[in-house]
Amino acid sequence: MTEKSTQTPSITPAVLHRLVQEERAPRILDVRTPGEFRTVHIPGAYNVPLSTLREHRNELLAHLDEEVILVCRSGARAAQAEKALAEAGLPNLRVLEGGINAWEMAGAPANRGADRWDMERQVRLVAGSIVLATGVVGLFVPGAHLIGTAVGAGLTYAALSNSCAMGVLLSKLPYNRGPRxxxxxxxxxxxxxS
Structure with a gap:
C-alpha cells in the first residue's frame, strides 16, 4: 500500500510581505545554516537551522503556539522542518513558497550581510569538481571514472529523496556554520x- 502524498501548506512572498508591512507577521523561522542566514534573511526572522530545529523541536513547541512560517533557500529544507514540527504536534505551520529566493525576487525587504555561497552552489561545485577530476584521471587510471558515477548516483538519489548527504556534510564546515x-x-x- 502506498502512502498518499500530502501537500505542504504554504504562503506566497506577496502575502507574507503584506502581513509584515501591516505588522501582523507570524513567527518566521529560517532553517538555513547560520552562514546562509547572515548573508540574507527576512527582517524579524529567527535562525533555527534544520538540524537544531529537529534536535530541539520539543523545547520550541511551547514558544510557537501561533502561526509559524518556515523559510529556507527554495523551500525544500523548510518542508522538512514543517514535517518535523508537525510530527511534534505543532499546528499552523506554513512554508514560504520559493523560499528566500522568491522573497528577494518579489522585491521584499531583506537584511543583508557578507555575501556567501549558498549550499546548493557549494554542492554543485564539489560534485562537479569530483566528476571532472575523476573523468580526467580516468583517462590514465582505469576505473577512476566510477567515483564520478557514484557521485552522479548520489545526486540522483538526492533529487528523488529531496535530501542531500553532500549538503549535510558541507553544512558542517566552518564556512557554513559560523557562530552556532x-x-x-x-x-x-x-x-x-510573545
Missing part, C-alpha cells in the same frame, strides 16, 4: 516577543 545557533537565546527571544 544558541537555542536558548532563540527561545528567550521568542518568549520576549
Amino acid at each position: 545557533t544558541d537555542i536558548h537565546s532563540v527561545i528567550a527571544e521568542l518568549r520576549g516577543t
Whole structure:
C-alpha cells in the first residue's frame, strides 16, 4: 500500500510581505545554516537551522503556539522542518513558497550581510569538481571514472529523496556554520516577543 502524498501548506512572498508591512507577521523561522542566514534573511526572522530545529523541536513547541512560517533557500529544507514540527504536534505551520529566493525576487525587504555561497552552489561545485577530476584521471587510471558515477548516483538519489548527504556534510564546515545557533537565546527571544 502506498502512502498518499500530502501537500505542504504554504504562503506566497506577496502575502507574507503584506502581513509584515501591516505588522501582523507570524513567527518566521529560517532553517538555513547560520552562514546562509547572515548573508540574507527576512527582517524579524529567527535562525533555527534544520538540524537544531529537529534536535530541539520539543523545547520550541511551547514558544510557537501561533502561526509559524518556515523559510529556507527554495523551500525544500523548510518542508522538512514543517514535517518535523508537525510530527511534534505543532499546528499552523506554513512554508514560504520559493523560499528566500522568491522573497528577494518579489522585491521584499531583506537584511543583508557578507555575501556567501549558498549550499546548493557549494554542492554543485564539489560534485562537479569530483566528476571532472575523476573523468580526467580516468583517462590514465582505469576505473577512476566510477567515483564520478557514484557521485552522479548520489545526486540522483538526492533529487528523488529531496535530501542531500553532500549538503549535510558541507553544512558542517566552518564556512557554513559560523557562530552556532544558541537555542536558548532563540527561545528567550521568542518568549520576549510573545
